Amino acid sequence: MLSTENCRTLAEHAGDRSPDAVQHLLSGAVIDEDGLRDDLRWSFVRYRAVRAGKLAHSAVAADFLVLGQDGALEPQLGLLSLMK
Template sequence: MAELTGLIAPCFARRDLRSNASAHIRGLLCPGTAGNCWSLAQAAGHARPYRLQHLLSGAVSDEDEVRDRVRCFVARHLGEGGVLIFDETGDLKKGTCKHYVCSLTDLVKAAGVR
């Protein structure tokens, strides 16, 4: 957990936002949480969901960078050689970790191979 929160910390300018992001991740990783801000806040030890709601709806952060860093972390720890990403918009750019952007046709082919 410390490694992941350290990786995403530079994406948040303020310490309280970094803390809230860490709490949000802890809540997501707790078994049996419903995935809404109330249950995530309770799982993270918060009495109310307001800090997590602000993180998701109003905090200033580099969301794309957070996504890329979490994706690379997960890929590295799952031992995958790369991550196959479907991008129907065509906007996704190759990030800092090894991943492959594909069309829907390529995604269906890859799923069939597995």
């Protein structure tokens, strides 16, 4: 946890030398609230289904590939690593 949360401390925590990239990201960010809600719901339902043994891990991996979300498949960082 950061002591103060501003662009400079976020940038330093991310390893950037200046806050320019974080400022650019935050000032131009457009959040699709409905899309975010749907993505979170989709992920949560699949996570619970895999953990309960009702849905195959490979089926969820295929869904992520179809959606172009390859990052979810990263062995140490991705969402699917939590579903084992």
